[in-house]
Each structure stands twice: as C-alpha cells, then as structure tokens.
Amino acid sequence: MNDRDELSLLVSRLGRWLDxxxxxxxxxxxxxxxxVHTLGGVSKGVDALVEQARRNHQVPTQHFVTDPLVEVDGDQATIEANLLVVFVKDEGLRLLGERYELRAARTGDGWRLTRVQARPIWEVAGV
Known part of the structure; x- marks a missing residue:
C-alpha cells in the first residue's frame, strides 16, 4: 500500500472510530x-482529544468522509476531505457539513494524525 492509500485509510478509520x-x-x-479543533472544542494531547470525542459523540452518529486530497512531503502529510456528520437525537437529526483539514506524521507505528481541524460549512437541525 502506498502512502496516499494508507493516509486515506487513516481518515476513514477516524470516522469509524468516532461512530x-x-x-x-x-x-x-x-x-x-x-x-483537535472542532465545533465540540479544542483539545491538545491524545488523552484530552479522546475525552473530547467521547463527550461529543454520546448519541448515535455517522461520519461520511469523502474525497480525500492527500499531499505527502517526506514523513509529513496534509489531507483535506469533505465531512458529513449525522447526529441522531431524540428531538431529531442534526446534520453538519464540514471540511476536514488534517495533518499527519509517519511514526515507527505507521501514519498518525497530528492535527484535526473541522471547518463548518453548513448545519441543519431538527430534521
């Protein structure tokens, strides 16, 4: 598998991990x-960002991550992707359209994300 494929897979795994x-x-x-910089807050350090993810994803969710654009520069990479997130709440669905701006680094254990920036584009609630 080449770097671009591994990085695209890493982004897919991120969405599944959140779900x-x-x-x-x-x-x-x-x-x-x-x-991590998202509508749910800013966290630094893996333990803090895991806690943020758990706190913000208590209801059923589905993350659709599409069209990853991967740029590799040695052991560093940037990835931009479209993101549609569906939150299932008692009062109805909340839909978020965002753009992921990600950075990754090659480590001894493979590619890992170093930064997640979610830029909101649109939102619909109560569907």
Whole structure:
C-alpha cells in the first residue's frame, strides 16, 4: 500500500472510530501531542482529544468522509476531505457539513494524525 492509500485509510478509520464511540486510547490514530479543533472544542494531547470525542459523540452518529486530497512531503502529510456528520437525537437529526483539514506524521507505528481541524460549512437541525 502506498502512502496516499494508507493516509486515506487513516481518515476513514477516524470516522469509524468516532461512530463507535472512540474505543481504546486513540494511539492507533493520533500522535501523543495531536490537537483537535472542532465545533465540540479544542483539545491538545491524545488523552484530552479522546475525552473530547467521547463527550461529543454520546448519541448515535455517522461520519461520511469523502474525497480525500492527500499531499505527502517526506514523513509529513496534509489531507483535506469533505465531512458529513449525522447526529441522531431524540428531538431529531442534526446534520453538519464540514471540511476536514488534517495533518499527519509517519511514526515507527505507521501514519498518525497530528492535527484535526473541522471547518463548518453548513448545519441543519431538527430534521
């Protein structure tokens, strides 16, 4: 598998990990010093970002991550992708259209995310 394929798979695994309520300690996806910037808050360090993910994904969710654009520069990479997130709440669905701006680094254990930035584009609630 080449770097671009591995990085696209890493992004897919991120969406699935969030939908599965963030199992494990996150180290299969993130570096120790990774940071996350989303509507749910800002976290730095893998333990803090795992806690943020669990806190913000308590209801059923589904993350659709599409069209990853991967740029590799040695042991560093940037990835942009479209993101549609569906939150299933008692009062109805909440839909978010966002753009992922991700950074990754090659580690001894493979590619890991160092930064997740979710940029909101649109939102619909109560569907």
């Amino acid at each position: 599965e309520k963030s199992p494990g300690d996150g180290r299969a996806l993130f570096t120790e010093d990774a940071e």
